[in-house]
Amino acid sequence: MKFNWGTGIVIAIVAFMSFILFLVITMSTDNTYSYDLVTEKYYEQELGFQDEINAEKNAFELKERVLIKRTNEGLKIAFPKEFSPEEIKGKVFLYRPSNKQLDFEIPISISNTYLLVPEKRLLDGRWNITIAFKYNNKEYLIKKEIEY
Incomplete structure (x- = not known):
């Protein structure tokens, strides 16, 4: 398979989207990033x-x-x-x-x-x-x- 500019751009976009998706999932599920509200109610x-x-x-x-x-x-x-x-x-x-x-x-x-x-x-x-x-x-x- 030949690696050209188009393939490189697609791989870069997919890698960037994967990185952002990884950060979103990590921040929303990890308990160390959990913050309390100012008040309970x-x-x-x-x-x-x-x-x-x-x-x-x-x-x-x-x-x-x-x-x-x-x-x-x-x-x-x-x-x-x-x-x-x-x-x-x-x-x-x-x-x-x-x-x-x-x-x-x-x-x-x-x-x-x-x-x-x-x-x-x-x-x-x-x-x-x-x-x-x-x-x-x-x-x-x-x-x-x-x-x-």
């Missing part, structure tokens, strides 16, 4: 997205903002002084993007106008904090990225 959370938008808008329209500040004791989350602390109900969720095992949630049950997250629970690095609370049947949501 991603699609359920997507359904409540408009409620989140409304709650974030409510938080943005507050006269006095919720302040998140690092102190010697830990992370201090100060709610507006006009709010009665006993009527604030909700939760604070701290999400560590680099390690799922460090994520934790704290219910908001306070007698002062602030909540203190203990220093020992927070490692240095990036944290995403979500504060979801209800006051006078109005929902508020604050999402921030903090460096600790």
Whole structure:
């Protein structure tokens, strides 16, 4: 059989297509290339997205903002002084993007106008904090990225 330009081009195209097909099959079946979603129930959370938008808008329209500040004791989350602390109900969720095992949630049950997250629970690095609370049947949501 005579090897010419046409045969060489066909062999090169078939080799390239085989290589690409090999990569696609390897990436889709190998467990080392498996990545977790940001949350386990991603699609359920997507359904409540408009409620989140409304709650974030409510938080943005507050006269006095919720302040998140690092102190010697830990992370201090100060709610507006006009709010009665006993009527604030909700939760604070701290999400560590680099390690799922460090994520934790704290219910908001306070007698002062602030909540203190203990220093020992927070490692240095990036944290995403979500504060979801209800006051006078109005929902508020604050999402921030903090460096600790």
